[in-house]
Amino acid sequence: MAARQRGLALALLVTVQFVLVLDASIVNVALPSIGRDLHFDQADLSWVGNAYTLTFGGFLLFGGRVADLAGRRRMFVAGLALFTAASLAGGLSPDAGALVGARAVQGLGAALVAPAALSLIMTLFTDGPERNRALGLFGAVAGAGGAAGAILGGLLTDWFGWEAVLFVNVPIGAAAIALAPVLLPEARDGRVRGFDLLGAVAVTGGLALLVYALVDGGNAGWSSARTCLRGAGAAALLVAFVAVEARVRHPLVPLGIFRGRSLRGGNLAAVLATMAIFPMFYVMTLYLQQVKGYGPIRAGLGQLPVAVTMAFGAGAGARLITRFGARGPLAAGLAAVAAGLAWFAGMSATGHYAVDVLGPAVVMGLGGGLVFVSVTIAATAGASAEESGLASGLINTAQQVGGALGLAVVVAVASAATRHSSARVPAAALTDGFQAGMLASAGIALAAALVTLLLVPGRPADEPEGAPVTAPPPSRSEIGG
Structure with missing residues (x-):
């Protein structure tokens, strides 16, 4: 495939991945409006987000393996069609049950698309600098999607109503479905027939x-x-x-795949890294709104520095990994994330945005961008072309489970610290809880850095010294028209 067409294919894949990550957070700002219009019980409102997370995380491994067997482009298109149709149905939902059901189907579609997209990148770009640059862009855009969700969610809800946070997926999904057969190759593992x-x-x-x-x-x-x-x-x-x-x-998952040291260490590091990074977006949103009194749109814009610096960090990471391998950049990125989280834990109820949020956001964003691209390369290094969908499903699953686990830990720690706070002002008590939660996240980031140094090999794949870094291109039996 010509370089220009591969570039267009990469643009399509990263755009779709951006939308999938965006959808995990874009509805959060719209929840009050959704609750009023569809008469949600307050206790059930969280399921607008949880339903997506549940099916997305639950079906990722399944989606990755099916992509290997049935065809990666085929599963990319099928999952995207499901995701797009569910987005339309969600925006048209007449009641709470219909919306939660649509969000669950959205998550299922996303679980089919995400591993297929990453696997297609691994098929299109061989090991070495070219793949590292592609994964750097993929990681940067995916990381930015988490931060952009709050911004776009606030703008769309304010201008058009909560339905717009779902309808926005429809034209993007339709365009991607039309372009996929033109830009993406078909690729599958033709050796295995059983399921x-x-x-x-x-x-x-x-x-x-x-x-x-x-x-x-x-x-x-x-x-x-x-x-x-x-x-x-x-x-x-x-x-x-x-x-x-x-x-x-x-x-479904050949256990022999875990013999690869890079895959084992990379996936464990991915769990711990997302445990540390994902809750930061949640805490930053609550701190800006509940403590500093920002409105939804202003709070979303307040997180923009994370998205911007994350893109820079991912771009730098791709170059560093090409030169040094994944272990060093991943450990350095996690150390930067830990430092940024510890700085953010110094927030106060009367503090200033530039000191309490902007500074930590820049450090966390640069480190986070470096982490996302490094951990993806580490966790997929050494995977054969036939198992690239499975390896992609594993790293996506590790990140989803890590994010859910990290949020659970931070919320529990923050809630306990708030309850036991000696502060008499509610905003100060909330801040005490947020401080404790971010210190816990900083500790997890340091643990992830230690795991990286111990378990992730220095070279990009489990190869002996002197082995070539660049893998041969896939054979014709692996890529179809």
């Missing part, structure tokens, strides 16, 4: 229950019977999944 249905059911159910327990634990209570049963059910299903994979002829 591990039992394994798919076990891992999807286990991951969905795990994410469910994490996103609803704060409402149900972490020690409640509901949360404990969900956690136990998730553990049982995931153990059963491993047992099934060890026995079936064509496993």
Whole structure:
């Protein structure tokens, strides 16, 4: 494929990934309007966001493997069609149940698209500087999507109503579906014909229950019977999944893939990194609105420096990884994230934006951009062309589970600190909680840096010294027209 067409294909893939990440946060600013119009109970309103997270995280591994077997472009288009149709249905929802259902279907579509998109990048761009640059752009845009959600959500809700945060996906999705057959190659693993249905059911159910327990634990209570049963059910299903994979002829996840040191270390680092980074957006939004009194749009714009600096960090990361491998840049990025989170933990109820938010945001954004591209390259290094969808599904799953787990930890720590605060002013008590939560996140980021240094190899893949870094291009049997 010519360089120009590969560039256009990359632009399409990163645009779609931006929308998928955006949709995890774009509805948050619109929740008050949604609650009023559709008569949500306050306790159920969080499910507008949770339904998307639940199915997105639960079906990612399934989506990655199906992309390998059925075709990556085919699954990209099918998932995008599902996501786009659900976005239209969500904007037209007459009641709360219909909206939550549409959001769940959106998440399912996203779980089919995300690993297929990353796998297509791995197919289009061979190992080495070219792939690192492509993944750098992919990571930068994906990271910026999380920060941009609050900004666009506020603007669209203010100008057009809450329905616009869902309708905005429809023209983008339709255009991407039309362009995909023109710009993207078909790629599949033609060697495997069987499908591990039992394994798919076990891992999807286990991951969905795990994410469910994490996103609803704060409402149900972490020690409640509901949360404990969900956690136990998730553990049982995931153990059963491993047992099934060890026995079936064509496993959904061949356990041999975990022999790769880079894949193991990269995915563990991804869990810890997103545990540290994802809750920062949540805390920053609440701090700006509940403590500093910002409106939704101003609070969203207040997070713009994170998105901008994250793009710069990802671009620098691609060049550093080409020269030094993934381990050093990933550890350095995590150290920067830890420093930024510790700085942000020094916020005060009477502080200034430039000192308490802008400075930490720049440091966290630069470090976060470096982290996202480095951890993606580390976790997918050494994966064969036939297993690129599976490797993509694993890293996406690690990030989704890590984000849900990190938010659960930070909310629990912040809530406890707020309850036990000696401050008499509510804003000061909230700030005490946010400080404790961000210190916990900083500790997790440092733990991730240590894991990186211990478990992620210095070279981009599990290769002996002197081995070539650039992999041969995929064969014709791996890429179809």
